[in-house]
Amino acid sequence: MIDYLKEFEDKGFFTCADILNESEREELLSNIYQIERNVLGHPVNKKEMDPNNTSRLRKINDLTLNHQYFFEISKKTEILNVIEKCIGPDIKLFGDQLFMKPPGGVEKTSHQDSPYFPISPMNLITCWIALEDVTEENGCMKFIPGSHQLGALPHSEKWMVGNREDMCIPKDLIQDKDEVSICLKAGSASFHHSLLVHRSGSNKSPHSRKGWAIHYMSSKSKWTDSDDLKPNFPLLRGASHPDCV
Numbered sequence: 001m002i003d004y005l006k007e008f009e010d011k012g013f014f015t016c017a018d019i020l021n022e023s024e025r026e027e028l029l030s031n032i033y034q035i036e037r038n039v040l041g042h043p044v045n046k047k048e049m050d051p052n053n054t055s056r057l058r059k060i061n062d063l064t065l066n067h068q069y070f071f072e073i074s075k076k077t078e079i080l081n082v083i084e085k086c087i088g089p090d091i092k093l094f095g096d097q098l099f100m101k102p103p104g105g106v107e108k109t110s111h112q113d114s115p116y117f118p119i120s121p122m123n124l125i126t127c128w129i130a131l132e133d134v135t136e137e138n139g140c141m142k143f144i145p146g147s148h149q150l151g152a153l154p155h156s157e158k159w160m161v162g163n164r165e166d167m168c169i170p171k172d173l174i175q176d177k178d179e180v181s182i183c184l185k186a187g188s189a190s191f192h193h194s195l196l197v198h199r200s201g202s203n204k205s206p207h208s209r210k211g212w213a214i215h216y217m218s219s220k221s222k223w224t225d226s227d228d229l230k231p232n233f234p235l236l237r238g239a240s241h242p243d244c245v
């Protein structure tokens with residue numbers, strides 16, 4: 001039995017097999033298929049197109065906020081039991097992102113999640129669910145073990161995703177010889193700390209690689225942006241706390 005808390009604290013990640021059953025995975029993929037074809041409505045500003053082929057999607061944000069089935073899966077007991085071991089019993093949902101990575105899909109350069117999240121302390125955890133088999137060739141995630149212990153690193157190097165400017169961590173700050181590839185069977189998941197340095201390669205295979213990242217935080221966390229921008233984060237387990245998220 002994996003000691004999830006120890007793995008989370010020491011290495012900043014671990015994996016869990018079969019976090020979804022086959023019918024859940026099929027239902028999620030069917031919903032995604034319908035969103036891609038605009039059969040199921042999803043806010044346009046929550047969809048990002050693939051810069052190499054602007055007729056297909058690269059990313060869909062906020063599925064849990066817009067579709068009940070995705071929200072139900074984010075509360076799945078098996079997932080929350082693992083999350084609870086790492087961040088405690090009071091759990092709120094921060095948000096979610098689906099990374100589509102079709103054949104030819106672009107890489108995601110090295111970054112940490114927390115510098116993009118206005119949440120303190122920087123101790124969130126992401127459950128990244130492989131909705132399809134994930135291999136080295138189709139662009140698996142790559143983690144640098146223990147890099148979450150470095151604190152927040154500067155994201156000062158430009159990275160263009162088509163016309164959109166994004167940022168990444170400069171290469172000279174990264175010990176990429178330590179990097180490990182996270183290949184997963186469809187329905188399995190990796191869990192990573194929000195300060196873990198990670199990236200994913202481009203998809204050089206003829207197979208799609210969909211990964212759904214769900215971000216969780218302790219409900220004792222603090223919102224660090226202005227009050228009027230604070231969303232109403234759903235409580236998934238345990239209690240809410242005054243003056244917290």
Ligand SMILES: O=C(O)CCC(=O)C(=O)O
Pocket residue numbers: 099101108113126128141198199200211213
């Ligand atoms: O799925 C990917 O390619 C990147 C995912 C990622 O960076 C994340 O979940 O934080």
